Amino acid sequence: MTRESTLPKPASLPAKRSLMRPAVIGIVAVALLVAGGQLPDFRVSQIASMLIFAIAISGLNLVAGYGGMLSLGHSALFGVGGYTTAILISEMRLTPLSTMPIAIALGVLVGALMGLPATRVKGIYLALVTLAFAVAFPEFLKRFEELTGGAGGLVVRSVDLAPPAWSGFDRFERSQWMYWLSAVVLVLCLFLVRNLIRSRRGLSITALRDNEIAATVCGVSAARDRISLFAISGGITAAGGSLYAMYIGALSPELSFTVFTSIQLITGLIIGGVATLLGPLAGGVAIVIIPAVTLDLANGQAYGLVFGVVLIVVVFLLPDGIVGRLQKMRVFTGRSQSAAHTST
């Protein structure tokens, strides 16, 4: 064997491989989406709701996964997006799509507000502070009854939620429209999260999570990075909320955005895989599909028991979540993950 044969492979090979992977993933994703769109309408609608929750979980993943800050207040951010869209459609007669940027902007603002305490408190105390947002949000909605419909909630008529003419979908194809719209938004959100985490700011965020003292000694601004992380997370979660309002058409402070919604999002994140890019997608599937399957198995009060047992089993068997486990098995990469992307 010559000495040359033991040299590292040419630099061009990893570059080719890095182009191949996204291309293959992209083709598979598009093929899956097209196949999903061929399913019966009620299944397409179900998948659309999975994608919407995946977006919201993706927002939570930024803070709780990559940032290491447990937030119990993301239901409020989800609700900010939902109510902004519903109010703008029903009161100001805006088109659903045109409400999304405003919903996201408000989500960013409220997210930044929620992130302010993160500069002072950590861990379970931060969780408690964010919980206050989740608890206060429904009460806030009830208080501003003129705007939000109060406890009676807000209803957006389906005629106002019809797909735009350019989409090619008619009013009976709203499920298809929501499916494709949610898919596009999810892809954009995942792309944003991926690039953020791989950026210098992302490295700062994970460094703060893993060793705050070392990170700050190296010049990382904990306050700036944490607030901006909460703000971006708020924008993504509000985008999910905006889509949720378009999907469901009826919002209620008691039923739509409660503390239970926060628990749902956290559950999805844990099942899917904390601090993994695709974990929120698996989590969205889990929090929509597991209840649906367990409802088929056990209608009535037993459903909740079965759901709880399934959750506990999943958590015990897959402590890293579904995607975390697959990553450990090197299913996606064929190599182990970087510490930053797997550490929780």
Next chain:
Amino acid sequence: MHTSLLGRVVPTVSVLALLTAACSIDDQGSGSSDDGGGGEFTVNTENCPDPEAVTAEIGDTIKIGWSAALSGPVAATQVRVNRGIDARLKLYNESQKDIGGRTIDFQMKDDGYDPQKAKQNVAELIQRDKVDILGAVGGGQLAAVVDDQNEACVPLLNSQVGSPEWRDVELYPWTTSYLPRNDMELIASTQLIENEVEDPKVVVVYQQTESGTALRDAFDDAAEGTDLEIVDRIALTTPSDAASSARESGANVLFNATIGADCLSVPEAVARAGFEPELLIQPSACADAKSIYQAGGEAMDGAILFAWTVQGLDPAATEDEDWAEYAAAVEAIDGDPQDNYTILGWSLMDIIIGGLIEADASEDGLTRKSIIEVAQTLQYEPSMFRDGIPWSMSPETGNGINKLQPLRWNAAEGAFDPMGDALTLEAD
């Protein structure tokens, strides 16, 4: 540190989940009957996704699919309503079959009182199960499904919702509701208060829920232009706090704008607080004599309820043949015939079956179109309704129950005493 935090949260979330678990019209006629209902109604099927399916005659099996809370905090009441529904269906399927010999296939999907699940359930019922008739329980749930169901042109009959919001036949021609309209019921309540109390000063205790605030607002509207003075509106946090505030309000009438467990807990707290209003009025949803009025003992004495069905604890009501048929059917499925929620469920399905018989006898035969056209104008005498109170649906009001009988609870006798004649409900 974050790892151990999430590690602590994982089992907590799981246990929390476990604990949470455990615990388009074209035109309408102008005719109406004396009871406020009737008339003519024609539904436009041109905009339906499959107009031919809407006018196609239904085969040997009528498929009915409901979305309701079979789990979660409100499931206990729904389960009692369901016993009445099941008993009425069993009686039909086993010994009647007078809808052209057809069998009724009834399925209920659990939505856990979650609008998102209700929406998914209704989509499945329409598209996969291809049901002929739908049902939904709760305002939030109906709000989430009503547009989908109307666009699909599948009748949704007798939704268990008191709000007038979904009864606009021009917006929701394929939807009917069972419960009396809140606004009309509360006009009757204010009339009763004016008749019974001199210089009425009313305190309203309301739940901070969709139904609670709807009742509060409807009472406000009903009181406008009357002699009633609403001295305070108290949002229910704890019953004892609400009772103390009510006592301090200087009111002589209490309207308990709550449903569920608070139908009992608020009057009990009021009695404990030493507040003795001249009138305590409960909404018609606080219907069950056994679990609310009998259980409340002296605290419930004199409480007023508006009713349209017979009361299970009324000895006179339980002597006729209709009662015997009902009681036997309910007992056959191990239900309690005296449970008023079961009587409500029985009556609800009795009205649907009555409408289906009429639709089957119509020129078009039994089709989705004929079902909704009959349902929007149905005149019927449900067996468990009180004498003199028929089901008389009008597309103009969207209301089938147009009379309510005020009843006063007599704790010593353990029964309700009727207060005069039934009151006719009027829209504002």
